[in-house]
Amino acid sequence: MTPRRRAVLLVLPALVPVAAVVGAALVSAVLLSLGLTPLVGRPELSLDAWRAAAGDLGTATRLSLGIAAASTVLAAAVGLALALAATAAVRRSRLLGALAALTIPVPHLVGAAAMGLLLADTGVLARWLGVSPDAWPSLVGGPWWVAVVAEYAWKESAFVALVVGGVLASRARSYGETAALLGAGRWARFRFVTLPLAAPALGGASAVTFVYTLGSYEVAALLGRPYPEPLPVMAVRLAGSIDLAVRPQAAAVAVTTAVLALAVVLLALRALRRLSAWH
Amino acid sequence: MSAALDLEGLTRVHASGSAPALDGFTLDVPAGSCVAVLGPSGSGKSTVLRLTAGLDEPTAGSVRLDGRDLAGVPPERRGMAMVFQRPLLFPHLSVRDNVAFADRVRGVPRRRARERAEEYLGLVQLAGYGDRPARALSGGQEQRVALARALAAEPRVLLLDEPFSALDTALRAEMHDLLADLRLRLDPTVLLVTHDPAEADALADAVAVLDGGRLQQAGPLGELYARPASLAVSRLLGGRTEVPGTVRDGVHTSALGPLALPGPVPDGPGVLVVRPEAVRVTAPGDPAADVTGTVVRVRRRGLRALVVVQVPGPVGTAVEAELAAGEELPAGRPVGLVLPVGARTVVPPAGPASAPDPARSAISHG
Numbered sequence: 001m002t003p004r005r006r007a008v009l010l011v012l013p014a015l016v017p018v019a020a021v022v023g024a025a026l027v028s029a030v031l032l033s034l035g036l037t038p039l040v041g042r043p044e045l046s047l048d049a050w051r052a053a054a055g056d057l058g059t060a061t062r063l064s065l066g067i068a069a070a071s072t073v074l075a076a077a078v079g080l081a082l083a084l085a086a087t088a089a090v091r092r093s094r095l096l097g098a099l100a101a102l103t104i105p106v107p108h109l110v111g112a113a114a115m116g117l118l119l120a121d122t123g124v125l126a127r128w129l130g131v132s133p134d135a136w137p138s139l140v141g142g143p144w145w146v147a148v149v150a151e152y153a154w155k156e157s158a159f160v161a162l163v164v165g166g167v168l169a170s171r172a173r174s175y176g177e178t179a180a181l182l183g184a185g186r187w188a189r190f191r192f193v194t195l196p197l198a199a200p201a202l203g204g205a206s207a208v209t210f211v212y213t214l215g216s217y218e219v220a221a222l223l224g225r226p227y228p229e230p231l232p233v234m235a236v237r238l239a240g241s242i243d244l245a246v247r248p249q250a251a252a253v254a255v256t257t258a259v260l261a262l263a264v265v266l267l268a269l270r271a272l273r274r275l276s277a278w279h
Numbered sequence: 280m281s282a283a284l285d286l287e288g289l290t291r292v293h294a295s296g297s298a299p300a301l302d303g304f305t306l307d308v309p310a311g312s313c314v315a316v317l318g319p320s321g322s323g324k325s326t327v328l329r330l331t332a333g334l335d336e337p338t339a340g341s342v343r344l345d346g347r348d349l350a351g352v353p354p355e356r357r358g359m360a361m362v363f364q365r366p367l368l369f370p371h372l373s374v375r376d377n378v379a380f381a382d383r384v385r386g387v388p389r390r391r392a393r394e395r396a397e398e399y400l401g402l403v404q405l406a407g408y409g410d411r412p413a414r415a416l417s418g419g420q421e422q423r424v425a426l427a428r429a430l431a432a433e434p435r436v437l438l439l440d441e442p443f444s445a446l447d448t449a450l451r452a453e454m455h456d457l458l459a460d461l462r463l464r465l466d467p468t469v470l471l472v473t474h475d476p477a478e479a480d481a482l483a484d485a486v487a488v489l490d491g492g493r494l495q496q497a498g499p500l501g502e503l504y505a506r507p508a509s510l511a512v513s514r515l516l517g518g519r520t521e522v523p524g525t526v527r528d529g530v531h532t533s534a535l536g537p538l539a540l541p542g543p544v545p546d547g548p549g550v551l552v553v554r555p556e557a558v559r560v561t562a563p564g565d566p567a568a569d570v571t572g573t574v575v576r577v578r579r580r581g582l583r584a585l586v587v588v589q590v591p592g593p594v595g596t597a598v599e600a601e602l603a604a605g606e607e608l609p610a611g612r613p614v615g616l617v618l619p620v621g622a623r624t625v626v627p628p629a630g631p632a633s634a635p636d637p638a639r640s641a642i643s644h645g
Contacts, residue, residue: 180354
């Protein structure tokens with residue numbers, strides 16, 4: 001058996017279920033959105049569902065991309081800072097690392113509930129600060145989706161820190177010392193050594209965060225406002241509607257989300273390949 | 280560009296209560312010279328470099344560069360560059376940009392920095408390799424780039440932490456020649472750390488022997504070979520003959536009999552050490568022979584062989600001798616040994632802490 005064939009065989013058990021589940025789901029969603037598998041009536045190729053959803057689809061796409069981008073940027077920045085702090089070999093860094101790791105097993109739904117209790121106008125923070133509910137900015141359900149972004153950023157920053165910290169732990173110190181002895185100060189070491197070393201891991205973790213946030217439902221549903229909706233919230237609402245005729249619209253929204261996520265993954269993979277040429 | 284380095288009373292205790300990794304280490308490295316710190320692993324020699332470079336803070340003592348105390352000066356402002364055992368080339372940069380790194384962080388324009396990098400790559404005989412990614416080099420080439428990168432920083436002191444010990448013998452010899460050549464051209468002050476006496480011999484003007492965190496002896500290597508100050512120095516430099524005895528009126532008395540010493544040595548217990556190269560093997564009946572014994576073991580060392588000669592006596596004492604090139608002696612052959620007076624050195628007996636390990640004495644006692 002050639003090594004190549006053996007490699008393919010080894011990957012198959014992982015590949016087959018993924019391809020089957022994702023492929024089947026996507027294909028049935030596409031068929032449904034094109035009117036080819038209606039619940040009632042004759043199958044007929046039509047773009048009716050897409051047309052019907054089109055009005056809100058643009059807004060929802062922009063909103064979803066915005067939330068995902070803001071959450072990813074925040075999570076990447078905070079996660080990188082946490083990873084740097086944790087690898088700085090200071091005594092309190094262990095505490096920081098432990099706190100970051102604690103975040104990881106908390107489910108998003110619990111995180112969202114906690115974030116709501118913390119940031120709502122009658123929440124803990126408003127009380128501690130002694131601000132009356134009227135004067136408190138509408139962080140939960142407000143126009144800027146602050147609580148939603150905060151929850152994603154909080155939760156995903158721990159993930160970013162874990163991934164980036166793992167990469168930096170083994171190499172940041174020796175390369176940092178080498179750079180220092182070549183005359184690089186703190187900022188130059190960060191700019192020319194640490195950041196480039198962390199970049200592939202940071203890019204990968206950020207891509208995962210972005211795609212996850214783009215397709216995640218519960219946090220936006222719990223902490224967001226009723227309208228406009230991000231893509232996943234819209235898809236779930238339409239799919240669960242008592243009006244069965246809107247199911248194809250739900251499928252259209254789901255397909256849009258999947259295509260966006262796929263595009264982001266492909267772009268990220270291309271960028272990462274360029275970055276990993278360093279390693 | 281070179282400066283005089285002056286280490287004084289350097290002490291480093293890693294954790295309070297533990298034995299110091301380095302204890303009161305004092306060393307002068309004159310401008311433009313190369314001094315080697317020689318010691319076994321765990322002797323504290325890398326600590327010397329880390330303290331000198333400012334990567335660790337000394338618990339006590341000072342590092343001075345041209346008389347200026349460097350306490351509190353961060354590594355990037357000390358004007359020192361270090362080459363480690365691993366090349367540690369930045370994986371995200373090309374070979375050229377690795378060498379240009381020091382200039383770039385100093386704010387030299389990219390083009391000028393790259394031109395200078397090419398010059399330094401030429402110095403280490405890697406002209407034309409600049410465009411390669413750092414990981415596309417062999418081990419020897421990587422270490423040469425690391426050397427070029429350190430030199431391009433124009434350090435006032437170049438620190439070398441066993442930089443060639445991961446290379447094979449031929450490459451190491453090549454690197455030694457290269458470094459000797461660079462010393463002639465650039466005249467840097469070099470502080471080298473190594474566990475290999477041959478490397479210290481090939482590169483350094485003077486050697487400081489470190490054992491257990493303490494300076495044992497410092498001076499030109501020839502002097503250390505001829506007159507080791509302690510058992511630790513003798514052992515580190517490959518001396519294996521150790522004969523315990525007593526000194527009285529300039530004569531060492533032991534299982535080998537009374538042997539006159541070349542210089543004044545205080546009376547009392549002392550261990551006679553003799554380098555194997557100095558010992559001459561003759562016929563057992565030779566009237567010039569100081570001792571007679573039997574060859575109990577032959578150790579090959581390239582063209583020359585080392586023989587272990589057991590001298591009869593109540594304790595059973597062994598003396599090692601190096602044979603002339605091509606000379607052969609089988610085990611069991613009785614021989615006479617000439618221990619030239621000038622080669623006899625008496626060192627203080629080892630304290631309980633540094634007693635010879637049993638495996639070693641088993642060999643030397645045949």
